Amino acid sequence: MRNVLLYITGALILISTWLCTTAAAVAPPDRNIVYVHVPAAISSLVCFAAVFVCSIQYLRTERRLWDFTAAASAEVGLVFATVFNITGMIFAHAQWGTWWTFTPRLVSSAALWFLYAAYCLLRTALAERYYMRRLSAVFGIIAFTDVPLVVISARFIRDIHRPGVTFETALQTSAFILAITAALLLAAVLVLMRIDILQAKAKLETKTEPDS
Amino acid sequence: MFYFALAFTTAWVIYFLYLFYLHRHLAELQKRLRARENENRP
Numbered sequence: 001m002r003n004v005l006l007y008i009t010g011a012l013i014l015i016s017t018w019l020c021t022t023a024a025a026v027a028p029p030d031r032n033i034v035y036v037h038v039p040a041a042i043s044s045l046v047c048f049a050a051v052f053v054c055s056i057q058y059l060r061t062e063r064r065l066w067d068f069t070a071a072a073s074a075e076v077g078l079v080f081a082t083v084f085n086i087t088g089m090i091f092a093h094a095q096w097g098t099w100w101t102f103t104p105r106l107v108s109s110a111a112l113w114f115l116y117a118a119y120c121l122l123r124t125a126l127a128e129r130y131y132m133r134r135l136s137a138v139f140g141i142i143a144f145t146d147v148p149l150v151v152i153s154a155r156f157i158r159d160i161h162r163p164g165v166t167f168e169t170a171l172q173t174s175a176f177i178l179a180i181t182a183a184l185l186l187a188a189v190l191v192l193m194r195i196d197i198l199q200a201k202a203k204l205e206t207k208t209e210p211d212s
Numbered sequence: 213m214f215y216f217a218l219a220f221t222t223a224w225v226i227y228f229l230y231l232f233y234l235h236r237h238l239a240e241l242q243k244r245l246r247a248r249e250n251e252n253r254p
Contacts, residue, residue, distance in 0.1 A: 087219040094215040
């Protein structure tokens with residue numbers, strides 16, 4: 001099952017790369033960034049939502065699989081948040097002539113990156129594993145408060161960042177949808193791989209079966 | 213097109229860096245597993 005998912009993800013990535021390159025070549029410059037920036041943004045927000053859900057479930061049930069899933073989702077979400085922040089800065093320079101400007105959307109996106117970087121650092125900082133897991137779960141719930149801010153900031157607050165995107169041709173629309181699907185599948189594959197590594201590490205360290 | 217290529221390249225460099233990070237973790241786990249198996253061997 002995992003291998004099938006991996007092959008489908010790889011195929012989708014190749015097809016979406018070709019399609020985005022083709023669609024981007026015919027799109028105006030202020031449009032082509034969406035094929036890289038928006039899928040990364042959506043994937044990161046989905047991962048951070050997963051951190052929120054898994055953190056609540058871990059605090060409720062204390063099953064370690066929820067903790068592993070939260071940790072894996074936070075790491076992968078941070079990777080995608082790095083991509084969407086950097087590609088956003090590249091596009092800001094292309095569109096507005098500056099790498100950065102203090103607007104609600106950009107500031108909340110940067111804050112999101114720092115919050116989840118802090119989450120990942122927190123997990124390595126505490127030696128006492130039980131308290132580390134509980135504290136990380138609480139932090140994961142609090143950090144999620146920035147996610148709705150990122151989503152609604154450009155829609156309800158005056159912002160230089162465009163609130164949405166429209167397409168003129170079916171090629172551009174399909175390239176966009178395929179890019180989002182490929183990014184979400186890539187995020188899922190990376191999270192599953194990371195969960196496997198965390199579980200294997202826990203098994204080696206405790207020398208007993210981990211709580212599942 | 214230049215900015216799209218730059219963004220695309222940056223994104224994939226970051227994804228591959230993360231894949232490399234996962235690969236290092238896996239290699240470390242395999243090393244520890246082999247060490248454990250050698251310990252258990254009579």
